[in-house]
Amino acid sequence: xxxxxxxxxxxxxxxxxxxxxxxxxxxxxxxxxxxxxxxxxxxxxxxxxxxxxxxxxxxxxxxxxxxxxxxxxxxxxxxxxxxxxxxxxxxxxxxxxxxxxxxxxxxxxxxxxxxxxxxxxxxxxxxxxxxxxxxxxxxxxxxxxxxx
Amino acid sequence: xxxxxxxxxxxxxxxxxxxxxxxxxxxxxxxxxxxxxxxxxxxxxxxxxxxxxxxxxxxxxxxxxxxxxxxxxxxxxxxxxxxxxxxxxxxxxxxxxxxxxxxxxxxxxxxxxxxxxxxxxxxxxxxxxxxxxxxxxxxxxxxxxxxxxxxxxxxxxxxxxxxxxxxxxxxxxxxxxxxxxxxxxxxxxx
Numbered sequence: 001x002x003x004x005x006x007x008x009x010x011x012x013x014x015x016x017x018x019x020x021x022x023x024x025x026x027x028x029x030x031x032x033x034x035x036x037x038x039x040x041x042x043x044x045x046x047x048x049x050x051x052x053x054x055x056x057x058x059x060x061x062x063x064x065x066x067x068x069x070x071x072x073x074x075x076x077x078x079x080x081x082x083x084x085x086x087x088x089x090x091x092x093x094x095x096x097x098x099x100x101x102x103x104x105x106x107x108x109x110x111x112x113x114x115x116x117x118x119x120x121x122x123x124x125x126x127x128x129x130x131x132x133x134x135x136x137x138x139x140x141x142x143x144x145x146x147x148x
Numbered sequence: 149x150x151x152x153x154x155x156x157x158x159x160x161x162x163x164x165x166x167x168x169x170x171x172x173x174x175x176x177x178x179x180x181x182x183x184x185x186x187x188x189x190x191x192x193x194x195x196x197x198x199x200x201x202x203x204x205x206x207x208x209x210x211x212x213x214x215x216x217x218x219x220x221x222x223x224x225x226x227x228x229x230x231x232x233x234x235x236x237x238x239x240x241x242x243x244x245x246x247x248x249x250x251x252x253x254x255x256x257x258x259x260x261x262x263x264x265x266x267x268x269x270x271x272x273x274x275x276x277x278x279x280x281x282x283x284x285x286x287x288x289x290x291x292x293x294x295x296x297x298x299x300x301x302x303x304x305x306x307x308x309x310x311x312x313x314x315x316x317x318x319x320x321x322x323x324x325x326x327x328x329x330x331x332x333x334x335x336x337x338x
Contacts, residue, residue, distance in 0.1 A: 001318045009321045010306055016328035017299060023281055023335070024300050026185040026194075028178055033195040040199055041173050042166035044206040049164035 149175040154218055162210050169209070173202050176219075180226050183301035187230035187293065189282040197233060201226045223302035224312055227294055234290070284334045292327035295320055 001009070028034070149157075149172075160168035180201055184194035204225050212221050285293050291313060298309050310320040 006318055006321060009318075009325060013299075013306070013321055013324045013328060016325070016332070017296065020328070020331065021300065023277065024182070024186060024297070026182045026191075026278065029181045029191070029195050029198060033198070034177065037177070037195075037199040037202055038170055038173055041169050041202050041206055044203050045164045045166040045169045048206060052164065 151216065155214070158209075158212075158214050158218070162212075164206065164209075169202075169206055172205065176222060177202070179301045179303075180222065183223060183226055183297050184230055186282065186285055186297050186301070187227065188233055189286055193233060193237075197226065197229045200229055204229075217308070219302055220304055220308050220312055223298060223304065227298065231290070231294075281331075281335060284331050287334065288327050288330065289323075291315075292323045295324045296327050296331075299324065 029037075153175075154172075157168045157171055161172055177198060181194055181198050184197045184201070185191055188194055188197065201222070205222060208225075212218070285297075288296075294313065295306075295309055298304050298312070299306065304312070306320050306324070307317055310317045313320065315323075
């Protein structure tokens, strides 16, 4: 149907509806019903408003918790282990230097300890305490104890 | 309600301001009630659905995007509720056109008993005429009935009604034309 046909049909329908308009009217709802619905509308509005305020109050807390969780997730791997892959401030040269210093220190302490042991051994030897003789004496004592 | 008044009320209604929502109810409840009475054929059902319609408005007003089509949105809620009501009661009861009320909303028999000798007769006749019209409307196809009633009570254009029902404008007009013709024939003969 073209636009002219639609307009004509619409005018005809409007005329038919206008003739029926007063018949279609139903009057008003009972005033008690109107008051009841009016009160229900206000009560529901207050309920929804309170519900939204409750939700609104939780929103910043949820946001803060999410932010803290995010910081922890990003921060912990950076600082908790030498293998941290995301460590933004980690400098491999510094780490290598620290490792080399620690290795030097460790080596120095081992050397000191070894030297100390050797010196002690020399002193024993100089004082005539032969460790092998001591072992021989121990065996003899053992043989006596078992009655061999 | 004039568009400027509605524009002022809607932002407050979206914030669930009880006074704004009551003002919307005051402005529209008569027309919504009229649509519901004619769609359900029952004043009692219409009163219940009137409350349900406006409670839905309160609950979902924040989802409504205002573009000057508030009435289409509001009456669609009412029409959908009436349709659901009709489907729920279809198997249980035939359309209930008994218990017809006077234009003031009171049962005609009660008013007739209270009033003088001439007044009750006039009121009863009006109530009977309303009952007959409800009967004729009930015999129309659901969509035809909705088109007629949405045009009358919601004051939507046929273009808006066609969009609301998801049909072409020509179909909406043809259905309205056919429905009116049938109503004239049945209501006139009744």
